[in-house]
Amino acid sequence: MSTVRVLVGTRKGAFVLRADAKRARWDVSGPYFGGWEIYHLKGSPADPQRLYASQSSGWFGQQIQRSNDGGQTWEPVGNQFVYDGVPGTHQWYDGTPHPWEFKRVWHLEPSLTDPDTVYAGVEDAALFHSSDGGQTWQELPALRNVKGHLWQPGAGGMCVHTIVLDPSKPERIFIAISAAGTFRTDDAGRSWRPMNRGLRSEGIPDPHAEVGHCVHRIAMHPSRPHVLFMQKHWDVMRSDDAGESWHEVSGNLPTDFGFPIDVHAHEPDTIYVVPITSDAEHYPPEGKLRVYRSRTGGNEWEALTKGLPQRDCYVNVLRDAMGVDALDPCGLYFGTTGGQVYGSADAGDSWAAIVRDLPPVLSVEVQTLP
Amino acid sequence: MIRVVLPTHLRTLARVDGEVQLDVEGPATLRAVLDTLEARYPMLRGAIRDHGTQRRRAFVRFFACEQDLSHESPDASLPDAVATGTEPLLIVGAMAGG
Numbered sequence: 001m002s003t004v005r006v007l008v009g010t011r012k013g014a015f016v017l018r019a020d021a022k023r024a025r026w027d028v029s030g031p032y033f034g035g036w037e038i039y040h041l042k043g044s045p046a047d048p049q050r051l052y053a054s055q056s057s058g059w060f061g062q063q064i065q066r067s068n069d070g071g072q073t074w075e076p077v078g079n080q081f082v083y084d085g086v087p088g089t090h091q092w093y094d095g096t097p098h099p100w101e102f103k104r105v106w107h108l109e110p111s112l113t114d115p116d117t118v119y120a121g122v123e124d125a126a127l128f129h130s131s132d133g134g135q136t137w138q139e140l141p142a143l144r145n146v147k148g149h150l151w152q153p154g155a156g157g158m159c160v161h162t163i164v165l166d167p168s169k170p171e172r173i174f175i176a177i178s179a180a181g182t183f184r185t186d187d188a189g190r191s192w193r194p195m196n197r198g199l200r201s202e203g204i205p206d207p208h209a210e211v212g213h214c215v216h217r218i219a220m221h222p223s224r225p226h227v228l229f230m231q232k233h234w235d236v237m238r239s240d241d242a243g244e245s246w247h248e249v250s251g252n253l254p255t256d257f258g259f260p261i262d263v264h265a266h267e268p269d270t271i272y273v274v275p276i277t278s279d280a281e282h283y284p285p286e287g288k289l290r291v292y293r294s295r296t297g298g299n300e301w302e303a304l305t306k307g308l309p310q311r312d313c314y315v316n317v318l319r320d321a322m323g324v325d326a327l328d329p330c331g332l333y334f335g336t337t338g339g340q341v342y343g344s345a346d347a348g349d350s351w352a353a354i355v356r357d358l359p360p361v362l363s364v365e366v367q368t369l370p
Numbered sequence: 371m372i373r374v375v376l377p378t379h380l381r382t383l384a385r386v387d388g389e390v391q392l393d394v395e396g397p398a399t400l401r402a403v404l405d406t407l408e409a410r411y412p413m414l415r416g417a418i419r420d421h422g423t424q425r426r427r428a429f430v431r432f433f434a435c436e437q438d439l440s441h442e443s444p445d446a447s448l449p450d451a452v453a454t455g456t457e458p459l460l461i462v463g464a465m466a467g468g
Contacts, residue, residue, distance in 0.1 A: 035379055059429040059463040060379055060417040076383065076413040080421045 004325045005070065005367040006333050007051065008341055009038035012359035014053055016071045023331055023345040026354045032074060033065065040107050040320055040363040043070075047115035048367050052134060054105035054120070062104055064120075064134045070369075077134035081105070081122055084141035090124065091152040100124045100144075107320060107363075109163035113170075121160030125151060125177045127189065140189035143175070147194070147211045154178035154214045154233075155279075161319055162218050166225045166242075174228065174243060179204075179214035182230070184243050195243030199232060216259045217319040221268035229271050229298070231261040231319070236273055238298050249298020254285050260322035264347060265330040269297035272332060272348060274317040283314035291334070293348050307351035308342065315340070323366035335361025372403055372448075373458035380418070380461070384411040389458055398453035400432060401444035418461060429464040 006017040013031030032038075033055045041053035049070045055063040062081065065074040087100035103123040111117035116133040126144060128137040143160075151158060162176035171188040174195070181196040194210050204212040214233035221227065230237040230246065235256050237246040250256035255275045264270035271294050277285045284290060289308045292301040315338035325331035332348050335341045339358040344351045374390045381387070392406045401424075408415045419426050424444070426432070432439040435449045435457050451457040 034382075057379060059377075059427070060383075061427060062416065063383065063413070079413075079416050082422065 002327060003369045005369060007041045007365040008335055008361060009040050009363035010359040010361050011037055014038040014041055015358060017354055021327055028355055042108050042110060042365045043367045044110040044115040045112050048369055050115040052108045052110060052118055054108055056104040066134050078136050081128055081137050083126060084139040090148055091150060093153060106159045106161045107163055112165055112167055119163050121163050123157045123159035125158045125160045127160055127175055142190055143183060143192045146183055146192050150211055151180035164218055164220050167222045168225050174218060176215040176218050180211050181213040182215050182218060182243055198246035217261050219261045219263050221263040224268045229261050231258050231273055233279060251299035251301055253292055253301050259319040260317055262322045262324055265324045265326045270295050282316045287312050287314060289313040291348055304348040318362055320363035321361050323364045325366045326368035333364050333366055335364045371455045372398060373455050374407060375458045375460045377461060377463045380414060383413055398448045399445050403459060431462045431464055433460040433462055
């Protein structure tokens with residue numbers, strides 16, 4: 001019987017939630033790395049027992065932890081992230097030049113085929129790569145050549161927070177940066193192009209600029225890798241040409257500001273977002289926590305509320321804090337800054353809190369195990 | 371033998387309980403102690419001082435014998451009481467909450 005493992009990164013440690021395919025009773029283990037910020041942890045698609053975790057602290061810096069037994073035991077691996085060459089400057093919040101400085105790893109993306117190969121998206125924005133299970137890390141520096149001097153931090157910092165690997169083209173990678181936009185390589189990182197045509201952003205001098213957009217998250221269904229969905233700072237967007245152009249699909253959403261976006265495991269046109277009031281008010285509209293689902297690839301959205309708080313709820317759901325399982329019906333999970341992790345075993349029709357009182361949730365990843 | 375007290379998070383990271391006791395070759399300086407510490411516990415590399423510059427991380431302090439050694443040269447001699455193991459070297463996370 002299949003099982004589900006939900007990997008939860010929080011401000012004060014990591015937690016692992018486990019359930020059988022019914023997804024009704026959950027075992028909660030953790031905290032792992034108690035007291036440390038766990039921005040992200042994720043399992044290898046090629047070996048689900050191999051997990052990677054980003055552990056960081058304002059005091060003691062960055063650690064990368066690795067597990068070979070599905071998160072029961074961990075070992076620290078390499079934590080040296082050195083930019084290639086002299087990285088120069090990006091823009092500071094006020095537009096002045098600011099030197100590039102490594103701060104933390106936001107996102108770890110294991111290879112689809114090799115458990116020892118993993119990518120790390122870091123702040124200040126860059127992409128690193130390891131082919132020895134995280135022992136050593138090398139930057140893919142060509143990314144910063146794509147007008148890196150014009151990138152600027154969003155409220156959370158200037159970070160590579162999204163890494164999407166194309167299952168049909170092993171050398172194609174999409175990444176997203178706040179606040180620079182989406183970028184694509186077709187040659188395993190040797191060269192990159194901005195993929196921001198069609199985006200329109202307030203808060204930058206040219207709303208249609210080639211770079212500078214605050215992309216919050218992009219998502220892809222593996223069966224249709226040329227179709228991408230994006231939650232931008234404002235606007236939910238869609239690309240049908242592998243990022244070459246984007247069009248808005250916000251449709252009837254109550255607000256098109258938000259952070260995560262994800263795709264149903266079996267229905268490539270069924271997508272999910274969590275609308276947030278605005279960039280000034282990072283909580284749900286009207287105090288009602290609602291996931292919105294589109295079964296049409298955008299534009300037409302329905303509110304999913306059953307089991308979610310519909311009054312006095314003022315939490316946020318961060319960009320990496322939503323995931324889906326691969327069971328049928330598809331399960332959906334998200335964590336909040338209030339420490340709840342909600343799960344749905346029926347594609348979002350109904351929800352229940354798996355845990356309610358964790359530290360603020362930074363990331364949620366889901367593994368479906370045979 | 372030099373005694374080193376690590377902050378809680380670094381004891382957890384290095385999987386040690388209580389004080390660490392180090393045999394440091396040559397003059398007892400902060401640099402020599404940290405080199406020896408990191409050689410025994412490689413996971414502490416980068417957590418106390420920067421990988422590249424070897425400078426103390428901003429929120430880490432070094433105390434001993436009721437003195438703040440954080441701003442001393444890493445090549446200055448440590449107090450005799452630390453060098454002889456009478457007093458520990460305290461590696462401390464700066465008092466800034468968390």
